Amino acid sequence: MTALQFQGVGVTFASADGAREVLRGIDLQVAPGERVALLGRSGSGKSTLLNLAAGLLRPTQGQVIYDTPPRVGYVFQDARLLPWLRLDQNLALVSPPEYHPDIPSALTRVGLAGRGSDYPGQLSLGMAQRASLARALLIQPNLLLLDEPFGALDELTAGELRNQLSRLLRQQPVTTLLVTHHPGEAVLLSDRVVVLGGQPTQLLGELKIDLPPSRDPDDEGLLRLVRELRGLIHTAD
Amino acid sequence: MLRWGWPLLGLLSVVVAWSLLTRLLGPSTFPGPVDTLHFLNEQVRKAAFWGHIGITLWRVLVCFALALALGLPLGWLLGLSPVFSAFAGPWLAIGLTLPRILILLSAFLIVGLNEKALVTAITLILLPTVAVQVREAVRSLDPRLSDMARAFRLSRTKTWRWVILPQLWPTLLGLARVTLSLSWKMVVFGEVFGRTSGVGYMISFYFQQFEMRGILAYGVVMTLILSALDGGLAWLSRRGSTWQQPPGGEP
Numbered sequence: 367m368t369a370l371q372f373q374g375v376g377v378t379f380a381s382a383d384g385a386r387e388v389l390r391g392i393d394l395q396v397a398p399g400e401r402v403a404l405l406g407r408s409g410s411g412k413s414t415l416l417n418l419a420a421g422l423l424r425p426t427q428g429q430v431i432y433d434t435p436p437r438v439g440y441v442f443q444d445a446r447l448l449p450w451l452r453l454d455q456n457l458a459l460v461s462p463p464e465y466h467p468d469i470p471s472a473l474t475r476v477g478l479a480g481r482g483s484d485y486p487g488q489l490s491l492g493m494a495q496r497a498s499l500a501r502a503l504l505i506q507p508n509l510l511l512l513d514e515p516f517g518a519l520d521e522l523t524a525g526e527l528r529n530q531l532s533r534l535l536r537q538q539p540v541t542t543l544l545v546t547h548h549p550g551e552a553v554l555l556s557d558r559v560v561v562l563g564g565q566p567t568q569l570l571g572e573l574k575i576d577l578p579p580s581r582d583p584d585d586e587g588l589l590r591l592v593r594e595l596r597g598l599i600h601t602a603d
Numbered sequence: 604m605l606r607w608g609w610p611l612l613g614l615l616s617v618v619v620a621w622s623l624l625t626r627l628l629g630p631s632t633f634p635g636p637v638d639t640l641h642f643l644n645e646q647v648r649k650a651a652f653w654g655h656i657g658i659t660l661w662r663v664l665v666c667f668a669l670a671l672a673l674g675l676p677l678g679w680l681l682g683l684s685p686v687f688s689a690f691a692g693p694w695l696a697i698g699l700t701l702p703r704i705l706i707l708l709s710a711f712l713i714v715g716l717n718e719k720a721l722v723t724a725i726t727l728i729l730l731p732t733v734a735v736q737v738r739e740a741v742r743s744l745d746p747r748l749s750d751m752a753r754a755f756r757l758s759r760t761k762t763w764r765w766v767i768l769p770q771l772w773p774t775l776l777g778l779a780r781v782t783l784s785l786s787w788k789m790v791v792f793g794e795v796f797g798r799t800s801g802v803g804y805m806i807s808f809y810f811q812q813f814e815m816r817g818i819l820a821y822g823v824v825m826t827l828i829l830s831a832l833d834g835g836l837a838w839l840s841r842r843g844s845t846w847q848q849p850p851g852g853e854p
Contacts (some may be wrong), residue, residue, distance in 0.1 A: 422750055
């Protein structure tokens with residue numbers, strides 16, 4: 367059974383220099399509740415895959431199939447909160463009214479207790495990204511898309527947020543696609559890592575993460591998988 | 604001080620500059636504020652005075668409303684469609700560069716010295732400016748926020764109300780202020796040439812009588828009325844951008 371399926375997906379963008387093929391022949395199946403990390407270098411079309419999954423983009427070839435209509439929670443690389451709305455209003459905007467009473471607890475879960483009346487401009491980058499995560503989880507998504515969610519943060523804050531996200535995903539299991547270029551993040555937060563590369567981008571290999579749900583970033587088993595993943599990327603290159 | 608003190612000082616400096624100019628040129632050439640107020644005091648008791656003010660204000664608002672009603676959808680289309688924008692490019696270039704007096708006088712010659720000609724000409728004068736400003740505002744909409752709205756499946760109404768309109772709001776209000784001011788100047792100009800009522804006509808009438816007090820009196824009243832309208836738009840603009848204020852409100 368699959369929650370999400372990419373079937374022979376290819377994407378070609380029109381550009382000033384002619385057509386530019388970004389993705390070719392992507393076949394990928396994601397099981398319900400599975401967390402898949404898409405790992406690749408910058409510009410390898412990882413975010414394009416996520417945009418296809420979100421329905422923001424249509425494939426030029428192949429198709430994207432959902433088991434049930436997707437209720438997408440999307441955490442972008444930048445928080446993309448509306449600066450003219452307070453945090454609680456930002457969360458209320460994307461969620462149905464029956465979820466509105468849960469907004470304070472959604473903010474508390476990501477460490478933003480009592481900050482609902484703040485405007486995004488009053489928050490640090492890390493706090494804004496937490497709010498973005500709270501927004502994505504509040505709607506009880508059946509498909510969570512994370513596009514390098516900690517890419518713009520300093521390593522200390524990013525590490526803190528990775529652990530927090532790992533905890534949240536254990537509490538609220540959901541089919542997840544995570545885009546990252548950070549092997550440690552991929553192993554910490556996913557059940558399977560898919561390596562992307564080439565020109566145009568194709569699937570180059572994958573690694574099953576056989577670790578318990580509760581993971582320690584300094585655990586020897588996790589570090590071994592990170593080394594293995596680095597080897598896989600190196601071979602793919 | 605910033606809210607009331609400095610603006611009041613600024614107003615005072617206008618009165619002082621006016622008085623100095625009167626002393627320099629002589630009261631018969633350029634009457635001072637007190638003389639003008641005396642004249643105005645006599646005029647405001649006459650129904651004809653308010654009739655002229657009323658008709659000018661009506662023309663200003665009609666041209667302003669028509670320019671916005673036509674210019675907003677036109678600018679929106681120009682911002683969204685590169686094909687339409689390319690097609691409309693020469694039209695806009697002509698509209699923006701043709702001397703305004705040429706459009707005004709052509710309208711009077713073609714349509715006649717009537718209300719329709721004045722309103723048509725001024726709407727045509729305002730339209731390219733409105734359309735270009737809206738086009739630029741539409742082009743500068745943040746596509747990342749639109750993607751967020753689509754990813755979270757926001758309804759069209761919610762996307763318009765909460766994602767698009769707040770981005771356009773500051774430009775639209777700025778544009779409304781500029782258009783109102785331009786509309787008023789052009790209406791008065793048009794009335795001088797082609798109407799027998801309104802502030803422009805009265806200014807022309809007093810000009811022929813060498814009565815500078817009349818010209819200044821009408822100018823003062825219309826400036827006060829238009830400033831009040833502009834103040835209302837400025838207030839709306841500030842209200843719409845409270846989120847841009849630092850925590851704790853205005854400094």
